[in-house]
Amino acid sequence: MVKPLKSALALPVIATVLALGALPAIAQTGYPQKPIVLVVPQPAGGAADQFARPFGAALSQRLGQPVIIENRPGANGNIAAAYVAHNLPADGYTIFYGSVSTLAVNPHLYKSTGFDPLKDFQPITLTNQTPNVLVVGAGTPYKSVAEVVAAAKKAPGTLSFGSAGNGNTMHLTGLQFEAKTGTSLVHVPYKGGPAALTDVMGGQIPMMFHNLSAVLAQEKAGRVRVLAVADTHRSKLLPEVPTMTEAGAPGVVQLAWSGMLVRSGTPTPIVERLHKEMTAILDTPAFRKPLEEQGFDVLSSTPREFTERLKADYAAMGEVIKAGNVQID
Known part of the structure; x- marks a missing residue:
């Protein structure tokens, strides 16, 4: 028969058990520990690529891990968005470079996009608009x-x-x-x-x-x-x-915005780390200047501000599409 531990010995054991239970949270602070993939839903060489590649390089420097650009064009971005939303873990190692077209427009055009922009993604920061x-x-x-x-x-x-x-x-x-x-x-x-x-x-x-x-x-x-x-x-x-x-065309205003997102359910410490590093990049003059010279309006936001803009444009684009009777062939 095993004798019960004395109280003086039990305290270190309890502390050890509690510490082991907290390991996942502690491990998150070591993020990232492997390369990160930045999924771009447009072909290489396009406008999205022009921004994503220097951004990925800058993010790699700040995180100390390679950031690999993966171009997945097709269906106005639906293919890439559905791939990130449902085929990859919510661990912060895959980032989606989303746009107003993919996230706010497509859901009103397709019978099924394969993803829900308001439920499947966690916005991190807006990055630019043009x-x-x-x-x-x-x-x-x-x-x-x-x-x-x-x-x-x-x-x-x-x-x-x-x-x-x-x-x-x-x-x-x-x-x-x-x-x-x-x-x-x-x-x-x-x-x-x-x-x-x-x-x-x-x-x-x-x-x-x-x-x-x-x-x-x-x-x-x-x-x-x-x-x-x-x-x-x-x-x-x-x-x-x-x-x-x-x-002579009053009222024609269309700003194409883009931003960085991860899958919903990504641990909060990872989202916070990504937001910290990404906004630091976006607020750096040396990063902004060459992109602004190409026509990008570089900006940053909080996750909440990004979420609010996504919801607002989701509703607005729905009205435009309905009024124009736009359909996908």
Whole structure:
């Protein structure tokens, strides 16, 4: 028969048991202990990639572990979002680079996206936003929004514009433009913004509504012309280019935001660590400057602020899509 421990000996044993019970929480403070994957739901070379790669490199330096960029394009980001939401553990070793298109627009367009943006993800911080712009090929005759509107009204249903796909914010900006200018355009969806922009430059389609960050280099090279910015103020990078309102399309405003998220259920200490390191990167002038020169408006937020913006835009985009009767083919 085993004799009961004396009280003087029992206290260290109890302390040891309690300490063992707390090991998971202690272990979390050692995060990360292996490489992290940053999933980007767009093709390599696109606007998202232009931001994600330098961000991943900076995050790697701060965390002391490699941050691997994994491009998973397709279905306006649904493929990547569903992959992160349901196929990977909620342990902070997979980060999703989400956007307004994937998280606030897609759920209203698809019968099933494979994920719930408000339940499956834990927002960490917004990272950037960029306005959409009306961009035309250098070979087109259009020098202003007024000329585009005149051409569209002269031959309704013939002037086309490209986008990264049905329901993408580029497409929705086009719908706003039609509604505010009283025009009827032909939407040509592509599998990603880069492909559409290539055809604008090549003359296969005359124009598109694209992210400023994605077209700025091509505008400077003379391959395209930016006619207007879908924002409430002019861009400091193209101060001579008017806003849509100034150019004759009042109320056409579309800011494409992006941010970093992890799976819901990720331990709070890990979310807090990621938020601390990510916002430190985003608030660093040396990181911000080169990206702002490319057209990104770099910003940061608290997880709560990001969540509130996601919910607000989720509701707003739902109304736009319903009013425009937008459907996925």
